[in-house]
Amino acid sequence: MLAPAPPVLSVDNLTVDALTPEGAKRVLDGVSFELAAGETLCLAGESGSGKSVTSLSVMRLLPKASLRIVAGSIKLQGRELTTLSDRAMRQVRGGDVAMIFQEPMTSLNPVIRIGDQLTEAIRTHQEIGEADARRAALAMLDAVHIAEPARRLTQYPHELSGGMRQRVMIGMALSCRPKVLIADEPTTALDVTVQAQILRLMRELKAEFGTSIVLITHDMGVVAEMADRVAVMKAGRIVETGPAVDVFETPREAYTRELIAAVPRLGARAGTDGPPRVTAEPAAPPAASTRPVLEVRDLAVEYGGSSGWFGRKAGVAAVHGVSFTVEPGRTLGLVGESGSGKSTTGKAVLGLVPFSGAVSIDGTAVAGLSPRAMRPVRRLAQMIFQDPYASLDPRMTVGAAIAEPLVIHGIGAAADRRDQVAELLRRVGLTPDVASRYPHEFSGGQRQRVCIARALALRPKLIVADESVAALDVSVRARVLDLMLELQETMGLAYLFISHDMAVVERMCHHVAVMRAGRIVEAGTRRAVFENPSDPYTRELIAAVPIPDPRNRGRQMAPAG
Amino acid sequence: MAELLLRRIGGAILILFGVAAVTFVLLYWLPADPAVQLAGRSATAQTVANIRRELGLDQPLPIQFLTYLGNLIQGDLGRSYTQKTEVETLILARLPATLILMACGILVEVVLGLVFGIIAALNRGGFVDRAVMTMSFVGVSAPQFVVALFFLYIFAATLGWFPMSGFGTVNHVILPATTLGVLGAGWYARMVRSAMIDVLAQDYVRTARAKGLSETRVIFRHALPNALLPIIAMIGIDIGQFMSGVVVVEAVYGWPGIGQLAWQAIQQVDIPIIMGVTLTSALAIVTGNLVADLVAPLVDPRIRAR
Structure with missing residues (x-):
C-alpha cells in the first residue's frame, strides 16, 4: 500500500x-x-x-x-x-x-x-x-x-x-x-x-x-x-x-x-393517514360530525397596491384563488418555497393583512367584521411565529408575555391569570417558576415553548404555525413537534402548519396543500400527496429533499421530471 | 424618473406656497408696524397713514396676500421699504456670497464628519473613539455665535492667522465656513460612525475580507459607499439647518450675504426682504432635498429599480 x-x-x-x-x-x-x-x-x-x-x-x-x-x-x-x-x-x-x-x-x-x-x-x-x-x-x-x-x-x-x-x-x-x-x-x-x-x-x-x-x-x-x-x-x-x-x-x-x-425522514410515515400518536389519550372525535374550524374560499392577497394622486396602482398578487378547510383536531400542512404565498395565506387567515375572498373561523365569516365583533373570533385562532428570539418582547417576563392575551381580552383577575400562566407553562413542559424570568435566559426551544403557551392562553381552536420549528436545532425541533402533537391530541387543536420542510410536514399533517407562486397546485390527504403526487412540482419538491443515508446519495441528482 | 421629478416639483410649489402663507400671516401679526418704523419718531398720524396706504398695508390681509402672490408668480418679490430697491435685485446681488459660504460650510462638515466618523468607527470603544465622540458632542451642542466669537478671539484676534471679517479671499472664508460646518460635522461624525459600525458587521464585508482584500480596500471600497447612503439624504435636510446658521455667522463675520440682509431687514421690519429671504431659503431647502433624492439612486442601485 x-x-x-x-x-x-x-x-x-x-x-x-x-x-x-x-x-x-x-x-x-x-x-x-x-x-x-x-x-x-x-x-x-x-x-x-x-x-x-x-x-x-x-x-x-x-x-x-x-x-x-x-x-x-x-x-x-x-x-x-x-x-x-x-x-x-x-x-x-x-x-x-x-x-x-x-x-x-x-x-x-x-x-x-x-x-x-x-x-x-x-x-x-x-x-x-x-x-x-x-x-x-x-x-x-x-x-x-x-x-x-x-x-x-x-x-x-x-x-x-x-x-x-x-x-x-x-x-x-x-x-x-x-x-x-x-x-x-x-x-x-x-x-x-x-x-x-x-x-x-x-x-x-x-x-x-x-x-x-x-x-x-x-x-x-x-x-x-x-x-x-x-x-x-x-x-x-x-x-x-x-x-x-x-x-x-x-x-x-x-x-x-x-x-x-x-432528522425527520421523508417517507417515514408512509402508509399511515395521520401523525404518530404521542399520548395515550382516546382518539379525537370523528371530524365529520363537526363543522370546519377554518374555511377559506377564493382567498386573494395583493401587495404594494396604492391609490394616489395619479390613480390606482396595481399591486403584486401574492396569493390568488386559494381555498381550503381545516377540520377540528386536524392539521393542514401548507408547503411551498419562499415566495409561494404560504405565509401570506397564514396572515390573511388571521386578518393580519388585507385580503379578498371568504375566510370563516369556526363558522363566523371574518371579512368586514368590525374590530369589536372580530375580538371573540380572534380568541379562536392564534399564531406561532418562526423566530422565537424576535417574537418575545425582551423587556417583558415570560409570565407577563403569556398573560398578555388574557389581559387584552379582559379575562380573569390577576391571581387567576397567575394560576393560568402556571398551568400553561406546565402544559408546554416548563416549570411554573420560570414565569418571572426574561426571554434572554431561555434557549431557542424553550422560547418557542413560551410562544406556544402564549398562543394557548386564550384556548384557541386553531393555531397558525408559520415555520415554527425552522429556526430550531434538529434535536430541539423534534421535541417541539412532539409537544405540538401532544397538545393536538389532548386539546383537540387544529393546526394550519406552514412549512418549507417536506419531511416535517409529512410527520405533522393529516392534509397537505402545496403552494407555488400564490396558488395551490396540489391538495389532498397527506398520504395521497406524498405517496402519489400528481403535480410535477410536488414531485420535484419531494425529490429535492436530501435523505440522511450516504448510500442513497445522488438519488435526486438525476434530472427531475 | 420624469414622473418623480414632476411630482416633486409640484410638491415644491405647494411647500413654497405654504411657507409664503405662514410667513405672511406671522409678519402681519408682528407688534411692530413697518409704517411707524419708516415714518420715524416725529411723524404725525397722517404721515403714518399715508405711508401705510402707499405700501398697501391698509388693505385687509387676504387682499394683501393675494396681491403679493400675484406679483410673486410674475417673479416680483416687491420693493424693499427701506432701501427702495427691488427685493430680487438685493437678494441676487448677495446670493453668490452666501452660496460660497454654504458650499464651503458643507465641505467642512462633510470632510470633518467623514474623517472623524471613520476614525471613531475603526477604533470603536477605544480612547480615540471616546475623544472624537466627546468632541462631536461639543460641536453639536455649542451655539454658533459662541463658536464664532471663540474662533474670532483665538484665530483672528490672538493668533492673527485670519482676518476678523470681510469677504474676498480664501482666508476670509475659512473661519465663517468652519463655524458653519462645526455643528454639522458633529452630527455627521456620529452618523458616519454608527453607519460604519453597522456596515462593518455586514456579511458582504466579511466576504470582502475572505477574498483577501487589504483592510484599506475593505473600508473604502466595500464599507464606506454603503455607510454613505443615509448621509446623502442628510445633506439635503442639512441645507435647512444651514440657512438659520448663515444669518448668525454672516452677522458675526460681516459676510455680505443674504443672511446679513435678513438680519438688517428684521431690525427694520422690512417685510418684503424678510419674505424674499424666507422664500429663497425655502427654495434652497426644497432644492437640496430634491437633489439628494436624485443623487441617492446614483449611489444605491437598489433605489434605481423603483
Whole structure:
C-alpha cells in the first residue's frame, strides 16, 4: 500500500477562547482534523457547537475583539497559518483557501456590480489586466451555470435570486482555484429545490477543479449527500469522526445517534393517514360530525397596491384563488418555497393583512367584521411565529408575555391569570417558576415553548404555525413537534402548519396543500400527496429533499421530471 | 424618473406656497408696524397713514396676500421699504456670497464628519473613539455665535492667522465656513460612525475580507459607499439647518450675504426682504432635498429599480 498523501489542510488541537466581560470562555476545545486532497469533509453539529468558529479560525477571520486562538496549529500544505503575517494571510485568503457563507442575500456588496466583485477577487490574487480578469469572471459564471453570464456581470446583487447569488459566491470563491473551499451552511437559506442544484454544482466543481471542501452544516441530510468523511461537533469538540457511511450506519457516540435519529425522514410515515400518536389519550372525535374550524374560499392577497394622486396602482398578487378547510383536531400542512404565498395565506387567515375572498373561523365569516365583533373570533385562532428570539418582547417576563392575551381580552383577575400562566407553562413542559424570568435566559426551544403557551392562553381552536420549528436545532425541533402533537391530541387543536420542510410536514399533517407562486397546485390527504403526487412540482419538491443515508446519495441528482 | 421629478416639483410649489402663507400671516401679526418704523419718531398720524396706504398695508390681509402672490408668480418679490430697491435685485446681488459660504460650510462638515466618523468607527470603544465622540458632542451642542466669537478671539484676534471679517479671499472664508460646518460635522461624525459600525458587521464585508482584500480596500471600497447612503439624504435636510446658521455667522463675520440682509431687514421690519429671504431659503431647502433624492439612486442601485 502506498503511503497516504499528505493532507491539504490539517488542524491540530485548535483551541479558541471567547473574551467576555466575565472572563475567557472556551468555545473550541482541542479540535483536530485533516482534509485530504479532493476530499469533502463535513463538520456537522447543532448551533453553538463551534463549527463556524472553526472555519473562521482557518480563514483567520475571527472578530478580534471577541474571539482568540489560544492554542493549536492550522497547517495548509504544511504551512502554518496561525502565525502568518497579516499580509501573507491575505494572500492565502481567497487565494489558497476560499469561503462561501450561509446568507447569499447579504454576502454580496449591494452597491457594486457582480462583474466588479468577481474581477476584484481575481485581480487580488493574479497579476492580470482588467480585460483578462473580465474574461475569467465570465468563464467562472459560465462554470457555475448562470444563464446570460455577460449580462449578469453588469447587474447588481439585488437583481439576482438567492440561488443565483450563491452561484456567484461559489464562482467568486473558486475563481482563484483555491486548494480548499470552506462552505459554511451554503444551502441553509435556500429553497430545497435550489439547495439540490447548489449541492450538485459543488460536487461537479469539486471534480472539475480538484478542490478539497470543508462543508459546515447542521443538516444531516446534506451531510449524507455530500460528505466523504464526517466530523460531528458538540460544544466545541469533535466527538466523532469517520467515513460518512460508517458514521451514519454505525455511529459510536450517543450524540451522533441522537442527531441522526432526530432528522425527520421523508417517507417515514408512509402508509399511515395521520401523525404518530404521542399520548395515550382516546382518539379525537370523528371530524365529520363537526363543522370546519377554518374555511377559506377564493382567498386573494395583493401587495404594494396604492391609490394616489395619479390613480390606482396595481399591486403584486401574492396569493390568488386559494381555498381550503381545516377540520377540528386536524392539521393542514401548507408547503411551498419562499415566495409561494404560504405565509401570506397564514396572515390573511388571521386578518393580519388585507385580503379578498371568504375566510370563516369556526363558522363566523371574518371579512368586514368590525374590530369589536372580530375580538371573540380572534380568541379562536392564534399564531406561532418562526423566530422565537424576535417574537418575545425582551423587556417583558415570560409570565407577563403569556398573560398578555388574557389581559387584552379582559379575562380573569390577576391571581387567576397567575394560576393560568402556571398551568400553561406546565402544559408546554416548563416549570411554573420560570414565569418571572426574561426571554434572554431561555434557549431557542424553550422560547418557542413560551410562544406556544402564549398562543394557548386564550384556548384557541386553531393555531397558525408559520415555520415554527425552522429556526430550531434538529434535536430541539423534534421535541417541539412532539409537544405540538401532544397538545393536538389532548386539546383537540387544529393546526394550519406552514412549512418549507417536506419531511416535517409529512410527520405533522393529516392534509397537505402545496403552494407555488400564490396558488395551490396540489391538495389532498397527506398520504395521497406524498405517496402519489400528481403535480410535477410536488414531485420535484419531494425529490429535492436530501435523505440522511450516504448510500442513497445522488438519488435526486438525476434530472427531475 | 420624469414622473418623480414632476411630482416633486409640484410638491415644491405647494411647500413654497405654504411657507409664503405662514410667513405672511406671522409678519402681519408682528407688534411692530413697518409704517411707524419708516415714518420715524416725529411723524404725525397722517404721515403714518399715508405711508401705510402707499405700501398697501391698509388693505385687509387676504387682499394683501393675494396681491403679493400675484406679483410673486410674475417673479416680483416687491420693493424693499427701506432701501427702495427691488427685493430680487438685493437678494441676487448677495446670493453668490452666501452660496460660497454654504458650499464651503458643507465641505467642512462633510470632510470633518467623514474623517472623524471613520476614525471613531475603526477604533470603536477605544480612547480615540471616546475623544472624537466627546468632541462631536461639543460641536453639536455649542451655539454658533459662541463658536464664532471663540474662533474670532483665538484665530483672528490672538493668533492673527485670519482676518476678523470681510469677504474676498480664501482666508476670509475659512473661519465663517468652519463655524458653519462645526455643528454639522458633529452630527455627521456620529452618523458616519454608527453607519460604519453597522456596515462593518455586514456579511458582504466579511466576504470582502475572505477574498483577501487589504483592510484599506475593505473600508473604502466595500464599507464606506454603503455607510454613505443615509448621509446623502442628510445633506439635503442639512441645507435647512444651514440657512438659520448663515444669518448668525454672516452677522458675526460681516459676510455680505443674504443672511446679513435678513438680519438688517428684521431690525427694520422690512417685510418684503424678510419674505424674499424666507422664500429663497425655502427654495434652497426644497432644492437640496430634491437633489439628494436624485443623487441617492446614483449611489444605491437598489433605489434605481423603483
